[in-house]
Amino acid sequence: MTIDFVILWVDNHDPRWQLKKNQYNSDSETLNGAERYRDYGTLKYWFRMVEENAPWVNKIHFVTDHQIPSWLNIRHPKLHIVYHEDFMPRDTLPTFNSNAIQMYIHKIEGLSEHFVLFDDDMFIVKPIKTNIFFDKNGLPKDVFGFNVINPVDDFAHIFINNLKVINENYSKRKAVKSHFFKIFNWRYGLINLVNFYLLPFPTFTRFFDIHLPYAYRKSQYQSVMNSYVKQQELTGHHRFRKVTDISHWLVRYVRLVQGEFTPMNKGNGKLQYLGEQLKTRNKLLTISDRPMTDEQFSRTIHQLQQAFEKKYKKSTFEK
Secondary structure (H helix, E strand, C coil): CCEEEEEECCCCCCHHHHHHHCCCCCCCHHHHCHHHCCCCCCHHHHHHHHHHHCCCCCCEEEEECCCCCCCECCCCCCEEEEEHHHCCCHHHCCCCCHHHHHCCHHHCCCCCCEEEEEECCEEECCCCCHHHCECCCCCEEECCCECCCCCCCCCHHHHHHHHHHHHHHCCHHHHHHHCHHHHCCHHHCCHHHHHHHHCCCCCCCCECCCCCCEEEEHHHHHHHHHHCHHHHHHHHCCCCCCCCCCCCHHHHHHHHHHCCCEECCHHHEEEEECCCCCCCCCCEEEEECCCCCHHHHHHHHHHHHHHHHHHCCCCCCEC
């Protein structure tokens, strides 16, 4: 099975990018604050981990707004540099909205049918095989967990927008009846208790969103976007994140309710936050940003970079 990786990256320190961004105004500071664009300075370690722990990857599609790190070996045979205009409609650019970018990633030239979508804070910290993302028949692995909306910030609107599409077009009762053992599965652990508790609700209240790299089939991604072109184009033309956005999670949600996935063990990955002690017991690690002063951020990132530097040697993706 040929599997590609797709990673979105932005360098918020780039003065040209800053100048371009400052020409436009966003509606929501919560959705578009400085911490949403902060670069950890750990991209080279992401590539080191891929080379060491997932050498089987076919191609890495590096999506960026003409920002290429000086250390990156752009002639690497597995590397494909992708600019936004290469796959996004011209009238959507420039964009500073990752949700908008993700509306069109299935259009990346040469993207394989099976691919994994990464944010630049998602790391492969231990050796993995292809079956962590896809089963032997090519179905993506996922967790069909129920959840509830927790409206603590504007991001909750994105969950709601995705759910609105699902509840308008799919019956929870039919999904449960058709895919009962994909909703209640021993691999989910305690999530089964949440599923049982929320089972009586007539509609989907939210899905459990795993903060791990997301395995997708390009054909299914395209099918969902073609089915909801209005929502796709609305989000795709939002230069900054807005409360009316949908996200790539909609593709996940559709495949969950259609049963087009294989249950996975959520213990394969771990979510932690900047400043917490680095934990590498799991194979996949997401290190999420959180509000802190510039001084705290610099100190925390330096510690993280040192930890990665000690553990992972220079890769062929570096000059």
